[in-house]
Amino acid sequence: xxxxxxVAFIVTQLxxxxxxxxxxxxxxxxxxxxxxxxxxxxxxxxxxDMKKAEVDQWIRNIRNDTRKFCASGITRREVARLLSIGQGxxxxxxxxxxxxxxxxxxxxxxxEHTTYRSIRIADxxxxxxxxxxxxxxxxxxxDQDVGFLRVRQGNMPYHIxxxxxxxxxxANLSFCREILAPGQALGTTPIAVLLAEIDPxxxxxxxLHTGVGLGESGEVVLVNQDQFVLTTLRKPLxxxxxxxxxxxxxxxxxxxxxxxxxxxxIAGNDYAGVPVFAAxxxxxxxxxxxxxxxxxxxxxxxxxxLREKMSLYAILSTVAVLLxxxxxxxxxxxxSRPILRLSEVAAAVxxxxxxxxxxxxxxxxxxxxxxxxxxxxxxxxxWHEELNLEVETRTSELSVANExxxxxxxxxxxxxxxxxxxxxxxxxxxxxLEQVVYVASHDLRSPLVNIIGFSREVRRSLSDIRAAIADIxxxxxxxxxxxAILRDDIDPALGFIAAGTEKMDRLLAGLLxxxxxxxxxxxxxxxxxxxxxxxxxxxxEFQIKKYxxxxxxxxxxxxxxxxxxxxxxxxxxxxxxxxxxxxxRPGTVRITGKVEDGHVIYCVEDNGIGIPAAHQGKIFEIxxxxxxxxxxxxxxxxxxxxxxxxxxxxxxxxxxxxGKGSKFLVSLPKKMG
Amino acid sequence: MKKEVILxxxxxxxxxxxxxxxxxxxxxxxxxxIRFADGQETIDFLFGEGDGPHRQRGQSYxxxxxxxMPKMDGIxxxxxxxxxxxxxxxxxxxxxxxxxPREIEKCHEIGCSNYITKPIDYEKFVYAVRQLGLFLLIIxxxxxxxxx
Numbered sequence: 072x073x074x075x076x077x078v079a080f081i082v083t084q085l086x087x088x089x090x091x092x093x094x095x096x097x098x099x100x101x102x103x104x105x106x107x108x109x110x111x112x113x114x115x116x117x118x119x120d121m122k123k124a125e126v127d128q129w130i131r132n133i134r135n136d137t138r139k140f141c142a143s144g145i146t147r148r149e150v151a152r153l154l155s156i157g158q159g160x161x162x163x164x165x166x167x168x169x170x171x172x173x174x175x176x177x178x179x180x181x182x183e184h185t186t187y188r189s190i191r192i193a194d195x196x197x198x199x200x201x202x203x204x205x206x207x208x209x210x211x212x213x214d215q216d217v218g219f220l221r222v223r224q225g226n227m228p229y230h231i232x233x234x235x236x237x238x239x240x241x242a243n244l245s246f247c248r249e250i251l252a253p254g255q256a257l258g259t260t261p262i263a264v265l266l267a268e269i270d271p272x273x274x275x276x277x278x279l280h281t282g283v284g285l286g287e288s289g290e291v292v293l294v295n296q297d298q299f300v301l302t303t304l305r306k307p308l309x310x311x312x313x314x315x316x317x318x319x320x321x322x323x324x325x326x327x328x329x330x331x332x333x334x335x336x337i338a339g340n341d342y343a344g345v346p347v348f349a350a351x352x353x354x355x356x357x358x359x360x361x362x363x364x365x366x367x368x369x370x371x372x373x374x375x376x377l378r379e380k381m382s383l384y385a386i387l388s389t390v391a392v393l394l395x396x397x398x399x400x401x402x403x404x405x406x407s408r409p410i411l412r413l414s415e416v417a418a419a420v421x422x423x424x425x426x427x428x429x430x431x432x433x434x435x436x437x438x439x440x441x442x443x444x445x446x447x448x449x450x451x452x453x454w455h456e457e458l459n460l461e462v463e464t465r466t467s468e469l470s471v472a473n474e475x476x477x478x479x480x481x482x483x484x485x486x487x488x489x490x491x492x493x494x495x496x497x498x499x500x501x502x503x504l505e506q507v508v509y510v511a512s513h514d515l516r517s518p519l520v521n522i523i524g525f526s527r528e529v530r531r532s533l534s535d536i537r538a539a540i541a542d543i544x545x546x547x548x549x550x551x552x553x554x555a556i557l558r559d560d561i562d563p564a565l566g567f568i569a570a571g572t573e574k575m576d577r578l579l580a581g582l583l584x585x586x587x588x589x590x591x592x593x594x595x596x597x598x599x600x601x602x603x604x605x606x607x608x609x610x611x612e613f614q615i616k617k618y619x620x621x622x623x624x625x626x627x628x629x630x631x632x633x634x635x636x637x638x639x640x641x642x643x644x645x646x647x648x649x650x651x652x653x654x655x656r657p658g659t660v661r662i663t664g665k666v667e668d669g670h671v672i673y674c675v676e677d678n679g680i681g682i683p684a685a686h687q688g689k690i691f692e693i694x695x696x697x698x699x700x701x702x703x704x705x706x707x708x709x710x711x712x713x714x715x716x717x718x719x720x721x722x723x724x725x726x727x728x729x730g731k732g733s734k735f736l737v738s739l740p741k742k743m744g
Numbered sequence: 745m746k747k748e749v750i751l752x753x754x755x756x757x758x759x760x761x762x763x764x765x766x767x768x769x770x771x772x773x774x775x776x777x778i779r780f781a782d783g784q785e786t787i788d789f790l791f792g793e794g795d796g797p798h799r800q801r802g803q804s805y806x807x808x809x810x811x812x813m814p815k816m817d818g819i820x821x822x823x824x825x826x827x828x829x830x831x832x833x834x835x836x837x838x839x840x841x842x843x844x845p846r847e848i849e850k851c852h853e854i855g856c857s858n859y860i861t862k863p864i865d866y867e868k869f870v871y872a873v874r875q876l877g878l879f880l881l882i883i884x885x886x887x888x889x890x891x892x
């Protein structure tokens with residue numbers, strides 16, 4: 072954390088220094104480096120311009136001096152006279168004594184601007200010196216001198232250059248100027264050429280003086296058109312050699328630019344390979360000839376103040392970073408140690424040590440934090456204890472409740488077992504009962520077969536007896552008595568036997584049917600009740616027509632059930648409805664159905680005699696008959712219907728009012744399990 | 745039915761047996777009748793077991809078999825008969841007081857030849873027995889071989 076902070080701080084510092092040096096991007100602030108560079112450039116430019124002006128002025132002075140000399144009538148006349156006298160030593164001798172020229176020459180030497188090394192006048196035709204301030208030179212030839220040759224042609228009135236003097240072998244600044252004969256027109260070939268020789272160091276003396284403005288490394292370098300150095304250099308070249316005027320060619324860019332005629336300021340390396348700021352200027356000497364001048368200062372010196380500032384910044388930054396580090400460490404000691412301690416305590420609390428406490432020292436935020444934390448842990452501890460207590464209480468309560476529950480479950484299980492046992496017993500009893508009914512109905516029929524069969528046989532025998540009696544002779548009284556026995560006693564007796572047995576048979580058949588209903592397998596399937604009722608009603612067509620019954624049948628919802636048994640149910644209900652109609656009014660039977668709460672409820676309603684409230688509970692009892700005298704049947708119909716519906720998971724009940732009619736309602740589940 | 749065919753009647757109720765015999769005779773069938781009072785007697789006779797009378801080799805029989813009988817009921821008797829490769833050839837006509845369709849089905853499954861319900865309605869009963877008589881007149885009764 073501290074390290075990160077330090078890195079961030081250092082980066083920020085560096086950014087600030089960078090901004091100081093190179094400016095802030097996107098703003099007009101250019102920074103100290105740019106500022107210093109611009110200052111340096113300005114200084115260099117100013118010095119260069121000044122130096123150039125000085126050189127120009129200096130050359131102009133020479134030009135003026137020489138022009139004055141050459142244009143002077145005395146000079147022209149005397150030179151023309153000298154040339155006409157003749158050549159060689161004679162002429163020289165003559166010249167020596169020529170006070171007129173000497174006075175003019177002395178005018179040159181007396182110039183307040185320049186110190187001339189020598190003054191020469193050469194014959195334009197052959198280059199022979201006809202006059203010189205150094206008398207030994209008279210008679211010698213200058214026909215190899217570049218300046219002489221250029222001026223002699225008459226194209227330009229003068230020529231100035233620093234070159235190696237062909238006579239003295241020294242580097243001389245040589246100013247050559249044409250001398251015309253008296254009255255000769257300008258632009259024509261001169262008769263003689265003046266060569267004024269100047270020590271280049273004289274020029275260098277003021278040129279090279281750069282003053283305090285450019286510091287210790289400030290230097291002015293002058294090169295000719297071919298980049299050869301014209302003045303002595305203050306430093307050795309890159310390779311360590313000492314530069315010699317007119318022998319050493321400079322390759323440094325400012326010198327090259329200046330020699331080529333360009334002017335400007337650049338940052339680059341100088342001849343010694345040192346990084347410099349350099350202003351370069353071209354000093355035009357003639358239309359196609361000039362010098363290059365470089366005014367330069369080492370960047371190191373030019374930016375010295377900047378470097379000092381940078382050093383200062385660096386020191387300040389270092390100090391600041393160290394200070395920040397120290398403060399951070401101090402803060403860390405002050406802040407993080409209690410926080411660490413607090414976090415340790417928190418970890419301990421988290422692991423379950425609720426008695427751990429943080430140090431509460433100090434009145435600052437950390438102290439407050441510690442106290443708050445401790446309060447919190449204290450509360451948690453209290454809660455924890457309360458919770459434990461609560462849990463214990465609840466646990467004991469729960470175990471009591473569990474025990475109670477366990478007992479209850481055991482009791483319930485016991486009760487269920489008992490119920491199961493009772494159910495099993497009931498089922499067995501039911502089975503027994505069914506078996507009893509079945510066997511009874513079956514076995515009771517056997518003797519009936521005999522009773523009926525043999526009573527028929529008896530009747531048959533009776534007619535045999537009658538036939539036999541008819542054949543035998545009997546008294547009228549005897550015959551009457553026998554007839555009376557046969558007709559009045561045996562016949563009715565046989566009749567009663569027959570009626571009784573038939574009734575017995577019907578009852579047994581009913582019982583058998585009931586028992587069979589109980590044992591029949593159910594074939595549950597979706598049943599179209601409209602179709603079913605249609606079938607049922609068709610079987611009652613005869614009775615319906617016979618009694619003129621109006622049957623109203625609404626569309627019925629379908630249900631699921633055993634079609635055969637449902638047919639039996641509705642056959643029974645319709646049969647009852649038709650059977651118990653009131654003969655005193657037109658009979659109506661209405662069959663409706665509706666869906667209600669997952670059940671389908673069908674209703675068979677009649678406007679018949681109705682059922683007295685007292686009887687309504689009994690009509691479903693086995694062998695119960697509403698009006699035994701008035702109707703046929705065994706009184707088993709509704710028992711069977713109810714049994715069938717019970718097996719379907721349905722229900723049968725009645726709503727009836729005596730004298731008005733009855734409603735038999737059948738409920739069946741919409742869906743069977 | 746050929747004269748030599750013996751009519752076996754397994755019927756615990758003496759009256760029923762008498763009524764059946766009487767009506768069969770009235771229908772014109774006067775074959776010899778042997779009556780058994782229960783299922784066990786019937787089995788003993790057919791399989792040659794016990795002390796009572798046993799069937800004879802090469803004799804043809806027709807059995808009228810009541811279902812509800814003491815000791816062994818008619819269905820068990822039928823099952824035993826039909827599980828013997830020789831005795832199973834005897835035509836068996838079931839007699840019962842019930843018209844329970846399941847019982848009828850059961851008997852047909854085991855292999856009875858016909859089934860007659862004993863109706864309480866005497867006329868119907870007579871009619872049924874007469875029909876049985878006609879039936880017995882036309883059926884071809886195989887001789888039963890094998891050891892009794």
